[in-house]
Amino acid sequence: MEERSLVVVKPDGVVRGLAGKIISRFEEVGLKIVAVKLLKVSKSLAERHYPGDREAWLRGMGEKTLENYKKFRVDAIKLLGTNDTHEIGKMIQKWLVDYIVSGPVLAFVVEGPHAVELVRKICGNTLPLLSSPGTIRGDYAFDSSYLANTGKRAIKNLVHSSGSIEEADYEIPLWFGKDELQEYQRVEEKAMR
Numbered sequence: 114m115e116e117r118s119l120v121v122v123k124p125d126g127v128v129r130g131l132a133g134k135i136i137s138r139f140e141e142v143g144l145k146i147v148a149v150k151l152l153k154v155s156k157s158l159a160e161r162h163y164p165g166d167r168e169a170w171l172r173g174m175g176e177k178t179l180e181n182y183k184k185f186r187v188d189a190i191k192l193l194g195t196n197d198t199h200e201i202g203k204m205i206q207k208w209l210v211d212y213i214v215s216g217p218v219l220a221f222v223v224e225g226p227h228a229v230e231l232v233r234k235i236c237g238n239t240l241p242l243l244s245s246p247g248t249i250r251g252d253y254a255f256d257s258s259y260l261a262n263t264g265k266r267a268i269k270n271l272v273h274s275s276g277s278i279e280e281a282d283y284e285i286p287l288w289f290g291k292d293e294l295q296e297y298q299r300v301e302e303k304a305m306r
C-alpha cells in the first residue's frame with residue numbers, strides 16, 4: 114500500500130509564488146515529503162520525462178487533441194497542418210518540453226498509502242477548466258485545451274504528478290538519485306492509520 118509519487122511544480126507555479134502552498138497540500142493530507150529540489154530542467158531530462166519516442170504516448174496525446182478540436186470545431190489541418198495523431202503527438206511533446214524547461218521547477222517525491230491516487234486527487238483534472246475547486250489546479254488556474262492548443266503551447270496547469278505506480282517507478286529515478294530520498298517517521302502516522 115505504501116507508494117511514492119513524483120510531483121513537479123511547473124515553471125508557472127514557481128514564478129507565481131505557489132510552490133510553498135502546493136507542497137503544503139500534500140503535507141496537510143498526511144503524505145510524507147521524502148525528497149525536494151529546485152532545478153532548471155535540462156532538455157535531455159525533459160525529453161525522457163515526456164517520452165517522444167514512445168509511440169503509444171505520442172498517439173494518445175494526438176488522439177486527445179483531435180477529440181478536443183472536434184468538440185470546439187477547430188480544423189486540425191488548418192491550425193497544425195496535419196491530422197495525423199503521431200505528428201500531433203510530436204508537436205505537443207515539443208510544447209511540453211518547451212514549457213518544463215522554460216524556468217525553474219520544484220520537484221519532490223511524496224510517500225504514503227495510496228500516494229499515487231491521492232496525489233492525482235489533490236492536483237485535480239489535467240484541464241484547470243474542469244478541475245474541481247479545492248484541488249490545486251481548480252483553485253489556482255483556469256487554462257483549457259482550447260486556449261493552449263490554439264496558442265500552440267502546453268496547458269498551464271501548475272503541477273505534474275505521476276499518473277500511475279508504473280509511471281512513478283519510471284519517473285522518480287529520472288529526477289532523484291537513491292541517496293536523495295530520505296526515510297523518517299511523521300508524528301501523524303500512528304494517529305492516522
Ligand code: GDP
Pocket residue numbers: 177178181205208209238239258261262266267268269270272273274276
Ligand atoms: P497530467 O498527467 O494530468 O499532467 O496530463 P497528461 O499526462 O495527459 O499530459 C501532460 C501535460 O501535457 C499536461 O499536464 C498538460 O500540461 C499538457 N497537455 C495535456 N493535454 C494537452 C492538450 O490536449 N493540449 C495541450 N496543449 N497540452 C496538453
Ligand code: MG
Pocket residue numbers: 274275276
Ligand atoms: Mg501525465
